[in-house]
Amino acid sequence: MRPFKYSNASDPAAAISTVSANLTAKYLGGGTNLIDLMKEDVMHPSDLVDVTRLKFAKIEKKGNGVSIGATATNAFTANDEIIRENYPLLSMAILAGASAQIRNMATNGGNLNQRTRCTYFYDVNMPCNKREPGTGCGALHGLNKNHAIFGWSEKCVATYPSDMAVALAALDAVVQVEGLNNTRRSIPFADFHRLPGDHPEKDNNLKQGEFITAIDLPANRFAEKSYYLKIRERSSYAFALVSVAAALVTEGNTIKEVRIALGGVAHKPWRATFAEQWLTGKQATEANFKAAAAAELKNARPLSHNKYKISLAAKAITRALEGAMQGGVYGAMEADSTSKN
């Protein structure tokens, strides 16, 4: 690992001013991704400002919704009583990610700032426009089984790895950010992460030094019917090939409101707006779920090795919506799908 200066921040304004003034400085949260990337020499910050002792670790009611502190850990957030009761989709998504140890370390702000797990990004001997702009994309015509089917560019076909962020996209979260001189702004979740375009080196729309203080969740009526389904190559502790956050509000069997977001398919959590529009006002039936999934996936652009993600995502959307209709009960859904097969 290359040398760096470590400091332990006790004052947010001072931390923000340090990182804003220095393009090679980074905030350090749980470090579960950043330290690994530094060991691999993918990232080599000159300064790490540890923000884990700043007072942004609370989860509290805010208006009709809730505000989740950026330095609260993923484990603390998933198990918070307010979150489990009102936003079970978020708890499920967080718990689907990583391992218990990593969730104990990882912070919410850090989760949103984690980098892709594209193997070309991780391997410093390979070209990668995200790691070194201008060197090309190794995955575009390389091994791209795990890569994007939506929203990619010739410059980058990487996917965003977070599970938590997929639920936050479905729940219309708002990211609260603080910059130099107490400037604050609110970023709607859909605008937080970016598609790669010509600048894949930028994962999100934060400016240098801008610090996430909290993630706000508006009130919703999805708690009774939401489900996070993660499809991966082993049953735990692996990144998603495809994941789906699904949430519904129904009256009778009519869908009044629906949210669907996909993980593992794009450079950012992918809101399935075509599927949502298709389903709104329709009956909650398996046939309609399948048709909605097809409406979304007809826009997919697969790469040479990931065509399988189209049918996988279609089936995953259908199953996740069924899971949500069954009350988000893990065992019920799994048992049901097993008995069908």
Added chain:
Amino acid sequence: MEEQPKLPDLSEAERNALEELMPDEMNEIITSGIKRRHFLKLFAVTGASVLAAHLLGIEQLMARSVPIEQQGPVIIENGINLSFQVNGSSQQLTVDSRMTLLDTLRERLNLTGSKKGCDHGQCGACTVIVDDKRVLSCLTLAATCEDKKVTTIEGLATGNELHPMQTSFIKHDGFQCGYCTPGQICSAVALMDEAKNGEASYVTANVRNKSRSVKLSNEEIRERMSGNICRCGAYPNIVDAIREVHGDKAVAQVWQFADGTI
């Protein structure tokens, strides 16, 4: 490959302890060191309950640590003066800002129980407990541990009495090569608290049902221990070991020595 290192010179008391347990094996042990075969026999002759104390004695015998030399002040680029607690004792040292907690424990404090498996947060062999939470010491910078309390595998036993999770791993043979075991045990110990606190997992039937404590099924134990990889594949026995400590009744031991092997 050598199965075990030779025994260090035995003190009178240590020699008596081994002799009492395995009088027939002593000459061989003294000349060629302790082997897995002796260890297994030791296990057979003592039984799980009596074994705990003896085993700890042997472990201390085998891994007598070399006292760390007092070090003067160290001046290095990006040095961090760190003060924290490890297994109940205060430690002060200067570390390189790049140093992980794992390397600090192993290389600076001679606590080599925590293992470096992948060093990238993928295997769990380095799991330790920091401020009551299980974490990966390979992805934790030592500098971030100021004022924190770290518990490693070396800190779980009380004197000569093994932690119940250690005893249970021995009873259920929750390991083969043993490399992942310190991480598995630290992880399992912290898991017991998570269950008592009613924390949920991805396979929890309904995360909205909050209870004071949760009773873990085998599926729950497997999911919650998925951050600890065991290449020997001792998983069924690890689950049994954890279930025994987590539950209120003994779990049947599924293995026994074949006739004539000891």
